Amino acid sequence: MTDNTRKFSTDALFSLGFRPFYLAGAFYAAASLLIWVAYLFDFVELQGPFEGSLWHAHELIFGFAVAILVGFLFTAVRNWSGLPTPNGKALAALLLLWAIARIMLIFDAGPWVPIIDLLFLPLAALGIAVPLIRSGNKRNYFTFLLMLLLALANGAFYAIAYDWISVDPNTVFLIALDVFAIFITVIGGRIIPLFCNNATGSKRAQRHQNLEYAIVTGMVLLLLSDLAWGLTDDWAMPRAGFLLALGLLHCTKVALWRPQITLANPMLWILPLAYSWLPIALLLRAASLAGAPIDQILALHALTVGSMGGMMLAMMTRSALGHTGRQIIASKVETFIFIFVTLGAMVRVFGPIVMPQLYLLEIAISAIFWSLAFGLFFVSYWKILTRPRA
Template sequence: MRKLAALPLFSLGFRPFFLAGATFAALAIAIWALWLYGRLPGAQPVGGMLAWHRHEMPFGFAVAIIAGFLLTAVPNWTGRPGLRGWWLIGLVAVWLLARLAWLLPVSPVLLLLLQIPFLPLLAWFLGRDLVAAGKRDNYPILLMITLLAGCQALTLWGLWIDDVGLQRRGVLAALWLVAALMSVIGGRVIPFFIQRGLNRPAVPAANPWPTRVLMVSGLFVALTFALGLHDVPRLWLGAVFVLMSALHLFRLWRWHDRGMWRVPLLWSLYLSYVWLVVAVFAMALWHAGLMSQQSLATHSLAVGGIGGLVLAMIARVSLGHTGRPLLPSRAIVVGFGLVLLAGLLRVFLVPFSGFGLGASALLWCLAFGVFLARYTGVLVGPRV
């Protein structure tokens, strides 16, 4: 048993959670697509396949990647040892049991109970180190993890009382909280990665107010989704999204460097952040009555934004934290393109053809399948 805890896989949080999150990303979308096209007969999980899909993509896939990233980043920020060994194995087991519960013949009560512990435990482990190190500037990230737990509770409550509207509110609030987290973390790491990746001189710190406004507006937007204020178009909410669009575009303009288009680990991050701008602007259009389907904005964020940023980030972090050169293989560069193309098909082709759903799902699964093929050995093996 000691040998299990001592494996490289459980030496730092990014290893098991990136591997588990990427595997689940490919499997979950494959299952969802097969069911949509009538190729997956049999019993459905509690609440039906739509409830499963809605819950598992933010609270299964996205949360696993967030956990892996933060359990690796917080030790760097605080100088404290990261979660490892049996404590890390236990946290992974809590996540895994929650995923399996949907697929096993368990009672609805047990299913819901198994979903609850992961995010509070993650918040506890992160908060313990941040508070001990006095890293108050990182407390907003801890707040977002706590709020994600609240969104999950809202979603599960909707599932328990069979209220589809409540489930949808919890899931959409969670997605836009993840967008706020993308904004905070992306605002730190993307310009830093561009500067380091291109050997540019350090630039003076940016004015903090745009970042603060984006963080506060992102939390506010998530709250409005939780309250159900996006059931009908509202011009004042459209104005909030216009402001966010402008600030995100300002960021992209400030970060841009022509040299990054020669570096896949940079343009993949940059273009994924562009998808976040597309999602925010699409919400502004919907609230102005200029776009008919709010789901197009949602999937701009979920597929192109979150999916693209996750794949680019886990590819880079996995190389850097295992001591390998930051030179991705050609296959994973193709993977970056596949997930971004999956976003394009899901948003721009689906309104005109049902073929777009299947094609987008296939490209998504291929992208994360490429990651697993190239990075499983990196994540389970020792540091170089």
């Protein structure tokens, strides 16, 4: 290791999208959940334009999650296309734009809030659309199209928040979560069996293209049905049947990966485990619509905390190690990161089902586990992501 690799470097930090956005996203994931819990227990007040639960939902999706997504896609698209994605000053400017919006939403900053926040996703989408289109990489055009859909959802949320349109904001959040679920479905379906087979030296993890097509089609139909009916009970039984079938297809997909072959390697077992929270979310929504005493909000947290949180940390650790020239091997740090986010999901989803009388306490415990996971990533990967490649 040279002296240069031991020093903080802005050139290194802004050399590729995963470096600044993984760090910023991880810090905000931990901090925003602690702020949310402090708000729930009346320790702090939010001065921004949104009521507390709306701020929490908005910032989970359009604050933390999009930051990690952008960091991942800026890095992946460069590999897919062979062309550069935003780096240097352009990348720093995008990060600053994202960060300013986050601060403005905590403190009341007037009409500038939507202007600043709504600029970020279209600019980020442009940053991946240009290299994909120039390289003719049509297989991955869906990435910037889904990002533009997220941008539209964010715009719709502001229109609702400022009373420009009358729509349930939960419908907007649900659509945005469906977009992330599609990302997990497609990207996870490509890489998880590949990583499992490469790392174990086997071909036991299988991927069936027709099953992939069926599941992706189902996820798009789910997005359309959520656009029509949101979290209402309209057409409850047909929708429950559809969610049940879609959830079971996802379960079949996971089973074909032979997840038992990953158990000796934390960098592997977190992948099918995190993905599995997606069918859990679908099955819980199906049960709720069918009349079970389960709030659909618990299903959404299976998706956000379990699947999104778990998959993001799995890919953040893996790509951060790989793209900085390190071996993709789990230390105790990575193992604890994965355990903490999994415990956070279990407490948040199943705690209220088993012990509903402890709901607020369960939210707090889940948030602590979540913040430990992302906080540990931030602290442990700071040097890795702010210094030149090893």
